[in-house]
Amino acid sequence: MIVTLLCKVTRKLLAVPSVLLRRETVKDAELLVLRYENVVLRRQLAGPVRYELADRFWFAALSGLIPRRWLRVFPVTPGTLLAWHRRFIAANWDYTARRRTGRPPTPAAVKKLVLRLARENPSWGHRRIQGELARLGHRIAASTVWAILNAAGIEPAPRRSGPTWREFLTAQAEGIVAADFFHIDTVLGRRLYALVFLEHGTRRLHITGVTAHPTRDWTVQQARNLTADLGIRIQxxxxxxxxxxxxxGEASDAVFRAEEMKIIKSAPQAPRMNAHCERIIGSIRREALDHVLIMNEAHARHVLANYEKHYNEHRPHQARNQLPPDAPEQPPAAHDLHTHKVLRTRILGGLINEYRYAV
Incomplete structure (x- = not known):
């Protein structure tokens, strides 16, 4: 490297007077070597002799001015010069510092959008934000979203466990529709009941009705309404x-048996056997009902109808590659955030947010 070049230049300059005054130059060089070596030794009396880069430089430069018999005890050997040269050649052909490795950096506009989604939706975790980004056409990893939130000091949202009755539900998902009741307490303490149906294959949600008196006749009517809404998909x-x-009751089961469907009942006090429905009921509560004071049945129907539309047409789902149930199979193309503005649509007065590109 540079040290090798300087050593060669110094040796050439010192070799010029040696041609004219060989004997005197040799003696002076020997004295210089001995004196410098003594300086080094005195500096390191407490430990082993160690030569610094400047020491090795001067010894190498003066080595050309002394007889060969000195080379047996001279502290700089030819191997040292060769090692310097090898390091110089290796550094010259080392492209490690010039190589670009790893993932490409996340654009600043995408990072800003991630932080915006987290700020406007405190209950969203990094995977929920990843799904919303995927719906906008920005396919980035969930770990990248987590790293952006972590770097900004944003705490993660509570994690939720997935289904456990996995083998049967996975194998038969395309042909299963699950049903379950859940209750709603109004602002005056009156209890209402809603009936939920969920198609496992498409994750499509159906909230068929709300009532304060869920009789068997009412349940039969909701079963008929569902079969009518499903249309050809019921096949x-x-x-x-x-x-x-x-x-x-048997009457509501008869409605589904008429469509050649088999009724599967979960075990007593085993809600995890109907895990998908339990999960969607939890989502309805966390994302809507826990933040709204329900006044009456009409108000409950309005809130649930808006959430059902948002769930089926916009909300991403991990089981469907971050696509909503009613969306096409192919994700939308990503747009440049510098030229396309992302607009927010407020659902239920801003309780739920949807994001789309401005047309």
Missing amino acids: TLRFLLRDRDDKY
């Missing part, structure tokens, strides 16, 4: 999964 369904609540 692909083979199983109805429900619990053993007395509100269903």
